[in-house]
Amino acid sequence: MLGELDAGCHVGELLANKNDGRIKLFVTSRALRVGREHPGLFSAGEYVPLEVTGAKSDHVFAFMRRKDGVSAVSIVPRLMTKLSATGLPLGDIWDDTAVQIPELAATTTWKSVLTDAMLSGTSLLLKEVLKEAPVALLLASSD
Numbered sequence: 683m684l685g686e687l688d689a690g691c692h693v694g695e696l697l698a699n700k701n702d703g704r705i706k707l708f709v710t711s712r713a714l715r716v717g718r719e720h721p722g723l724f725s726a727g728e729y730v731p732l733e734v735t736g737a738k739s740d741h742v743f744a745f746m747r748r749k750d751g752v753s754a755v756s757i758v759p760r761l762m763t764k765l766s767a768t769g770l771p772l773g774d775i776w777d778d779t780a781v782q783i784p785e786l787a788a789t790t791t792w793k794s795v796l797t798d799a800m801l802s803g804t805s806l807l808l809k810e811v812l813k814e815a816p817v818a819l820l821l822a823s824s825d
Contacts, residue, residue: 684711693797693815697770712795713819716754723749735805736779741765742808744781753790757781757811757818770816776808792820 687696687708696705717724727749734742741764744757759771766775783790783804791802797814811818 683707687711697815709796709817709819716795716819716821720749720752720754723747723752723754727752727754730784732784733782734779735782736808737777738765738775738779738808741771742779742781746783753822755781755783755792755806755818755820755822757808757820759812759816762816771812772816773813774809776812779808780805781808781811790822792822795819795821 683704684707687704688711691704691708693705693708696708699705724747727747730746730748732744732746732755734744741759741761742757743760744755746753746755748754759765762771765771783806785804791800792806793800794811794815796817796819799810799814801811801820806820811820
């Protein structure tokens, strides 16, 4: 199953069939791969809590890890039943809610480890970041 996921599955397909467990395996394998490619990033990297602004700011948790010129941003929704009783918190449900990237990484372009989407700027709108997946792991390098 992991080989099939590595061969190229789309997050939307995995979410549509979330009860088969492939989405959990996909997210876990992608996060573990980042950890393997960047040793110590999550275990010893600098922890930077990120400010979240906007109408749904109470419904998200975000932080950055930095080590050796590599930065990773993790974004996870919280209190999801209060946010959306009808489904996953994707796209426009987030309104104007945004994660604020501090100056230390403001000029960085971020790549979603889960969807391959490219994002940039000092304020990442969650309706873009969480457009296809309800969680995000973004990676950037200063190299």
